[in-house]
Amino acid sequence: MLAGPPRTEDPLNVVIAGGTGALGRRIAADLVRRGHAVTILTRSIRADVPYPQVTWDGRTVGAWAAVLDAPNTAVINLAGKLVDCRPTATNIAALTASRVDATRALVEAARGRGVRRWVQASTTAIWSDAGERWCTEETPLPEPGLPQMTGVARPWEEAAADAETEHLTVLRTSIVLDIDSPAMAKMVGVTKAFLGGSLGDGRQWFSWIHRDDWLGTVRAGLGIEPGVDLPDGVVVAAAPHPIRNADLMAALRRHLRRPPAPPTPAPMLALGAIGMRSDPALGLTGRHATSTVLPAAGFTFRYPDLDGALSDLLG
Numbered sequence: 013m014l015a016g017p018p019r020t021e022d023p024l025n026v027v028i029a030g031g032t033g034a035l036g037r038r039i040a041a042d043l044v045r046r047g048h049a050v051t052i053l054t055r056s057i058r059a060d061v062p063y064p065q066v067t068w069d070g071r072t073v074g075a076w077a078a079v080l081d082a083p084n085t086a087v088i089n090l091a092g093k094l095v096d097c098r099p100t101a102t103n104i105a106a107l108t109a110s111r112v113d114a115t116r117a118l119v120e121a122a123r124g125r126g127v128r129r130w131v132q133a134s135t136t137a138i139w140s141d142a143g144e145r146w147c148t149e150e151t152p153l154p155e156p157g158l159p160q161m162t163g164v165a166r167p168w169e170e171a172a173a174d175a176e177t178e179h180l181t182v183l184r185t186s187i188v189l190d191i192d193s194p195a196m197a198k199m200v201g202v203t204k205a206f207l208g209g210s211l212g213d214g215r216q217w218f219s220w221i222h223r224d225d226w227l228g229t230v231r232a233g234l235g236i237e238p239g240v241d242l243p244d245g246v247v248v249a250a251a252p253h254p255i256r257n258a259d260l261m262a263a264l265r266r267h268l269r270r271p272p273a274p275p276t277p278a279p280m281l282a283l284g285a286i287g288m289r290s291d292p293a294l295g296l297t298g299r300h301a302t303s304t305v306l307p308a309a310g311f312t313f314r315y316p317d318l319d320g321a322l323s324d325l326l327g
Contacts, residue, residue: 034192
């Protein structure tokens with residue numbers, strides 16, 4: 013019988029807001045395997061989620077706040093609508109509200125309750141289309157930036173700034189490579205369908221992180237990753253070697269054994285996005301985002317290079 017992760021002698025009671033999504037389930041399973049207790053805050057109970065769930069509306073403080081009274085409590089806030097939608101004013105307002113309202117409710121509910129650790133989700137898209145600028149934790153945000161990127165992520169982070177906790181980690185996550193994630197499923201799907209050419213000119217940067225390394229960064233934020241001591245503040249959750257979109261698609265074709273495919277011109281992508289009710293900027297913009305904080309804190313990536321990550325995920 014294979015040995016699992018070492019059990020902890022000081023288990024956390026981890027409250028995960030937005031824990032029914034792909035990443036929420038991943039971190040819940042990871043923590044439970046390590047001996048920690050997990051409670052998921054959700055707008056509707058899911059029968060296929062095997063962890064304790066408590067309903068909330070994601071906007072106001074209610075009876076659900078009692079889950080924060082357990083000793084040794086930590087919060088992981090992943091709550092928010094999926095970003096893959098048309099960048100209309102209505103959709104951007106809904107994306108922003110789903111994140112900001114949930115974060116404000118958590119911050120208010122946590123006051124006076126002694127929350128030990130807080131891992132606040134954010135995104136490297138906060139830098140919008142960074143072009144050739146290389147972004148780290150110290151890189152200033154664009155002014156004003158794209159409404160559906162900086163315009164959503166900036167108030168999301170600001171809503172957590174007053175969280176009453178011993179340690180706050182704001183995790184600016186890049187694209188998480190995981191076979192269960194919507195983003196990777198879409199990339200793999202188009203590549204298998206022999207449509208895996210580059211998007212636009214293919215020069216836009218693609219920052220990414222393997223799901224296991226993302227789990228490790230979350231554990232570091234919770235203070236339970238051996239040998240890693242994160243400071244308070246922003247942490248970029250991205251592998252150390254971003255790649256161009258053209259190189260990403262070439263790597264996917266190679267791992268999925270597909271021949272070269274013609275690029276998708278930007279106007280064609282924009283037209284297709286209308287029919288798919290998607291945002292073409294998700295494919296045509298990019299960021300070269302890496303962390304200086306993680307290596308300085310002692311974090312080691314299991315999958316620093318894309319080929320290794322894809323080999324693990326796609327066989």
